[in-house]
Amino acid sequence: MKKTLFALFLALGCVLPSCKTAALSQSGASVAPTRDPLPPECETLGLITGKGGGTFGGAYLSNEALIDYAMNDIRNKAADLGATHIRHDPPQLGMGEGTTTSVTITGTAYACPSSLPRSM
Numbered sequence: 001m002k003k004t005l006f007a008l009f010l011a012l013g014c015v016l017p018s019c020k021t022a023a024l025s026q027s028g029a030s031v032a033p034t035r036d037p038l039p040p041e042c043e044t045l046g047l048i049t050g051k052g053g054g055t056f057g058g059a060y061l062s063n064e065a066l067i068d069y070a071m072n073d074i075r076n077k078a079a080d081l082g083a084t085h086i087r088h089d090p091p092q093l094g095m096g097e098g099t100t101t102s103v104t105i106t107g108t109a110y111a112c113p114s115s116l117p118r119s120m
Helices: 002-015 063-080
Strands: 032-034 043-053 085-088 092-096 099-111
Touching: 032 063, 043 063, 063 085, 063 099
Parallel strands: 032 085
Antiparallel strands: 043 099, 085 099, 092 099
């Protein structure tokens, strides 16, 4: 009974907005992430933030999964702006009661010429 309640709590925790597990959209998959500077011919589209995890359920996900979810979120948001590339900062891990529960990644979305490679 306790295991069933725990599983239900975990499932509900990740369904609630406080536990974000973004899937990479088709358009988000076309956005190239990089930490390197982009050439001046790329147009800056704006600053964006990607988030993964949350207070409920985030502690039950690995740090790698939380980072993946935050990266998916920021790439999806960049795609929504029409970006081809995102220059992002290192992931910031958030803690709750001694364990990582969330990840935030900030970055800048860019629209670059088609001649610039999508993998950097």
